[in-house]
Amino acid sequence: MITLVSNSPTRQKILREYQIAFQQVSIDFDEESIASIVPKTFAYEACKHKLERALQELGSDCAILVADSVVSVSSCMQRKPKTKEEAREMLEKQSGQEIAIITAQILKTSKIEVCDISQTILKLQEFHKIDLKEYLESSLWQGKAGAVMVEGFHSKYIIKQKGLFSTALGLSVEKFLPFFAII
Template sequence: MCKAMRTSAPPIILASLSPTRAQILAEHGIAFTQMDSGFDEESLAVCEPAKFAYIACMKKLESSLELLAKQGKYDHALDSGLLCADSVVSVDGKLLRKARDKQEARNMLELQDSKRISILTALAYKSRHISFTDLSACHLELGKFELDDMLGYVDSLAWQGKAGCVMVEGFHKRYIRRQIGLESSALGLSIEKLARFWEIV
């Protein structure tokens, strides 16, 4: 596991309430605080998966800076560094966002069954002197879902808040036959890319 080179830096601001992204930062020894970006992804009328992830991420960055400015914390945010991210799932070129109910969740899972899915994660980091953006993809070749297992996952509601209802660390893990790309990208934050950037600068 790589450790990001920020031992003497103040905690960054993670503009995401995702517990998985928070866990990734914590596991890599990165001090941080969390906030809601305030951006509603549903307001985006974009259907192309990669484009959606990138635009949503940049909109989250813009929205977060506006919120921090209103709170008188803009300078603090730039001194600390602000991190935003967005992930979407693509199956056969179709964009899958977050399911709104159980039926939609089941439909998404049925679409993924025995397929190759792509998880696209965009991230943006901005501080006073540097900025970094990245768009990464992790491709997963999935086996056949067991119906009872899938229905149990739907009923558990563990898919809530997850793009395409994909839970790499949970339900989907046992069905992954092949992975191409970083697991962190599949989890929603390509930390290796960010860590490498910090090492360079």
């Protein structure tokens, strides 16, 4: 059984859809301690620090899966917005643009350690103001990197996708399936 170290209901849903046996736990980790402003580096560093923290709290006898995602718009990193206004600013920068969703993930067991950093690029149409207002009012953007919800708000605005949809959701599960099979 895998221990998913994440608060994300989306990551939980992905593992369920693939019928991966798991338990979900959360750990305290302060992403503000990461200094990098380079999206791929930030995602990897956050993932690495989450794993270190998980090993301290859970030990090394279980299979631990950690992941972190960030959004990049014109090479500028977007993390989880803290306020509705911050979410609005992020979404306005994304409207009609190409965005990259970068997901880093690490699977660690007593026998293996596998790391992956992937990105999915989405070309978006301009957002309709009414849709944007409704999305912001819904609070569904909370806890989402860049306020991006590819399975919801963003879905009807995607013109082109390059990369795995699961990466855009926050867990590139297909890349780890061979390793889940040997746990």
